[in-house]
Amino acid sequence: MTTLIPVPGGRLRWAVADGWIMTRRDLLHWVREPTPVIVGLLFPVLLVLMFGYLFGGAMAVPGGGDYKEFLLPGMFGMTMAFGLEATMIAVSTDAQRGVTDRFRSMPMSPSAVVVGRCGADLLNSAAALVVMVGCGLLVGWQAHGSVQATLAAIGLLVWLRFALLWLGIYLGLVVRNPEAVAAVQILIWPVGFLANTFVAPGTMPGWLGTIAEWNPLSSTVAGARELFGNPGWGGDTWIAQHATLMALVWPLVIVAIFFPLSVRRYQRLSR
Numbered sequence: 001m002t003t004l005i006p007v008p009g010g011r012l013r014w015a016v017a018d019g020w021i022m023t024r025r026d027l028l029h030w031v032r033e034p035t036p037v038i039v040g041l042l043f044p045v046l047l048v049l050m051f052g053y054l055f056g057g058a059m060a061v062p063g064g065g066d067y068k069e070f071l072l073p074g075m076f077g078m079t080m081a082f083g084l085e086a087t088m089i090a091v092s093t094d095a096q097r098g099v100t101d102r103f104r105s106m107p108m109s110p111s112a113v114v115v116g117r118c119g120a121d122l123l124n125s126a127a128a129l130v131v132m133v134g135c136g137l138l139v140g141w142q143a144h145g146s147v148q149a150t151l152a153a154i155g156l157l158v159w160l161r162f163a164l165l166w167l168g169i170y171l172g173l174v175v176r177n178p179e180a181v182a183a184v185q186i187l188i189w190p191v192g193f194l195a196n197t198f199v200a201p202g203t204m205p206g207w208l209g210t211i212a213e214w215n216p217l218s219s220t221v222a223g224a225r226e227l228f229g230n231p232g233w234g235g236d237t238w239i240a241q242h243a244t245l246m247a248l249v250w251p252l253v254i255v256a257i258f259f260p261l262s263v264r265r266y267q268r269l270s271r
Helices: 010-032 035-054 067-096 099-104 112-139 147-175 178-193 206-213 216-228 243-269
Strands: none
Touching: 010 112, 035 067, 035 112, 067 112, 067 147, 067 178, 067 216, 112 147, 112 243, 147 178, 147 216, 147 243, 216 243
């Protein structure tokens, strides 16, 4: 009789290999149908042009400075947040078309589908961030911090996107209906605008400004502005004074909640 001895780390290698296969599957799908990806990359550029040139002349930067340098880190953060709806649509569409059911019938790691979706969307978000940085440089934005600080700011933005990916995956698995996703999409815009993205929370009514300050997006944007050396809102509240710290904490909390929920939800669907 032959005894099979489990190889240490074999399950992890299996999960990583299957996750990469699923990531490649999503990337190849985008190569065959690039239009949604291109539109997703160009839409934030349109917002930069609209807010930077149509409304920028009427905007005052707290403490002075160029509004475009205030705006661009906010748009970087918004670009990371906008990817949430694309993740939800992709996950719910796969579930509705039965693609997810076919994957569950295959001998693959239970986490491969959600990990693959996370990897593909993270690469797409990195490409979107590159496009936005290039757009910012063209309209006059600059990073005045050191190279290390600039890379740290980019890391905060990607870290937020990574966290929101798991929120999007979980919501896509729960909703499982692309039509119902539209109702959730409506909430993304208020959350994105109810932050320090375009204006300082200090210019808002007191209660609304407090909500905006405690928006996780505000912490990431404020931390990125500080590291880039761009003008910020300079609030005197605790959350404003510790924006960079909270830019690390908020995504960690989101991942800690929605990563296990996403995996458990997928495993529950397979039973």
